[in-house]
Amino acid sequence: MAEFTMELNDEQKEVRDWLHGFAADVIRPAAAEWDEREETPWPVIQEAAKVGIYSLDFYAQQYFDPTGLGIPMAMEELFWGDAGIALSIVGTGLAAVGVLANGTEEQIGTWIPQMYGDANDVKVAAFCSSEPDAGSDVASMRTRAVYDEAKDEWVLNGTKTWATNGGIANVHVVVAVVDAELGSKGHASFIVPPNTPGLSQGQKFKKHGIRASHTAEVVLENVRVPGSCLLGGKEKLDQRLARARERAKTGGERVKNAAMATFEASRPAVGAMAVGTARAAYEVALDYAKTREQFGRPIIDNQGVAFQLADMRTSIDAARLLVWRASWMAINGKQFTAAEGSMSKLFASETAKKVTAQAVQILGGNGYTREYPVERMHRDAAIYTIFEGTSEIQRLVIARTLSGMSIR
Numbered sequence: 550m551a552e553f554t555m556e557l558n559d560e561q562k563e564v565r566d567w568l569h570g571f572a573a574d575v576i577r578p579a580a581a582e583w584d585e586r587e588e589t590p591w592p593v594i595q596e597a598a599k600v601g602i603y604s605l606d607f608y609a610q611q612y613f614d615p616t617g618l619g620i621p622m623a624m625e626e627l628f629w630g631d632a633g634i635a636l637s638i639v640g641t642g643l644a645a646v647g648v649l650a651n652g653t654e655e656q657i658g659t660w661i662p663q664m665y666g667d668a669n670d671v672k673v674a675a676f677c678s679s680e681p682d683a684g685s686d687v688a689s690m691r692t693r694a695v696y697d698e699a700k701d702e703w704v705l706n707g708t709k710t711w712a713t714n715g716g717i718a719n720v721h722v723v724v725a726v727v728d729a730e731l732g733s734k735g736h737a738s739f740i741v742p743p744n745t746p747g748l749s750q751g752q753k754f755k756k757h758g759i760r761a762s763h764t765a766e767v768v769l770e771n772v773r774v775p776g777s778c779l780l781g782g783k784e785k786l787d788q789r790l791a792r793a794r795e796r797a798k799t800g801g802e803r804v805k806n807a808a809m810a811t812f813e814a815s816r817p818a819v820g821a822m823a824v825g826t827a828r829a830a831y832e833v834a835l836d837y838a839k840t841r842e843q844f845g846r847p848i849i850d851n852q853g854v855a856f857q858l859a860d861m862r863t864s865i866d867a868a869r870l871l872v873w874r875a876s877w878m879a880i881n882g883k884q885f886t887a888a889e890g891s892m893s894k895l896f897a898s899e900t901a902k903k904v905t906a907q908a909v910q911i912l913g914g915n916g917y918t919r920e921y922p923v924e925r926m927h928r929d930a931a932i933y934t935i936f937e938g939t940s941e942i943q944r945l946v947i948a949r950t951l952s953g954m955s956i957r
């Protein structure tokens with residue numbers, strides 16, 4: 550087990566500086582354009598693939614870093630560049646984590662490379678859990694997966710919504726109900742391979758922020774996938790369902806469902822994205838406050854402005870510490886006994902919303918225009934308290950974990 554450390558080692562610092570360079574030189578200059586275009590920034594993803602940032606190797610290296618700091622450090626730097634473009638670069642990672650968390654070695658080796666493609670032909674992947682009537686309430690999911698034993702195929706039917714890269718992905722990871730009586734314990738995750746008939750993109754959403762990231766409905770109409778596309782395999786699913794049925798009868802210990810395993814692993818990473826956006830807005834505000842003069846002196850000469858900056862930086866550092874702690878715990882197999890993953894996501898996402906709003910205020914009229922990046926950062930930051938579990942759901946998870954009671 551790696552000791553918890555707040556200091557990046559030399560190798561990590563080198564990677565951080567390399568990522569920062571890419572974020573500053575490639576992502577940040579393209580941010581305003583792709584935000585206005587509201588399209589997936591394929592040329593930027595391709596550039597990231599060419600230098601090795603958009604690749605399974607890079608992601609795996611960070612994911613398995615024993616200090617746990619690889620992923621949060623990478624997320625912070627890329628999202629410092631721009632949240633919408635960075636989500637287009639790392640969105641595939643959520644689907645990849647879905648496979649890493651629940652798939653067999655063979656499934657990991659087969660599907661994750663197809664999620665990324667290669668530098669000459671980049672691909673993206675989508676993780677599809679949310680539905681129109683099942684957002685926070687995952688147990689209300691209606692998409693069904695029925696096993697056709699004669700053909701050893703699963704047949705998927707339903708509508709997914711809010712899927713990042715939904716419909717444009719090469720590989721879709723779809724969570725579906727296999728046993729409706731078990732609620733969220735009766736869910737399983739499936740790979741839908743490239744060009745599978747029956748899968749189509751529904752509505753593409755026009756969003757408030759992270760507009761360079763594609764978000765859409767995914768419609769599944771009699772989508773047939775081979776038995777080998779059930780993540781973890783049939784035997785493991787049957788055993789898990791049997792245990793869940795037994796526990797439902799006897800009221801025993803809770804069983805984790807497939808989507809939850811993905812979210813638990815990814816929450817600190819979302820916290821790190823929020824830290825990146827918050828830090829970016831804080832830096833713009835600090836520079837602006839030092840150079841903008843009113844009443845014959847820089848506005849930072851006023852405690853009213855300087856204290857805001859002090860609070861912004863304090864919250865950002867506190868958020869990063871919570872994120873790093875949760876990431877270190879996750880990679881070292883430490884149980885989140887106080888819902889530390891949720892804590893990190895809750896605090897970092899609320900920090901990003903608050904800090905970006907403060908940055909807009911410090912820039913005054915300029916902060917309210919698209920001439921300055923804090924306006925976009927403020928719109929982008931609003932997503933962090935919504936996706937991968939809203940702030941209210943994080944509080945629910947934390948309160949339930951601390952109290953051991955099923956608070957509603």
Ligand SMILES: Cc1cc2nc3c(=O)[nH]c(=O)nc-3n(C[C@H](O)[C@H](O)[C@H](O)COP(=O)(O)OP(=O)(O)OC[C@H]3O[C@@H](n4cnc5c(N)ncnc54)[C@H](O)[C@@H]3O)c2cc1C
Pocket residue numbers: 643675676677678679681683684685686710711712713714756759764932935936937938939940941942945957
């Ligand atoms: C840009 C974007 C990208 C996304 N990407 C993906 C993706 O790639 N894959 C995917 O599967 N999903 C994705 N999502 C979906 C996202 O995870 C959901 O939007 C989120 O879980 C909330 O669900 P909902 O929108 O249905 O809100 P609802 O669940 O309807 O919640 C509405 C409000 O009610 C509150 N609320 C609900 N229940 C409770 C409760 N018990 N106690 C207190 N408050 C409550 C919520 O906190 C929220 O404020 C994405 C969403 C967006 C906007």
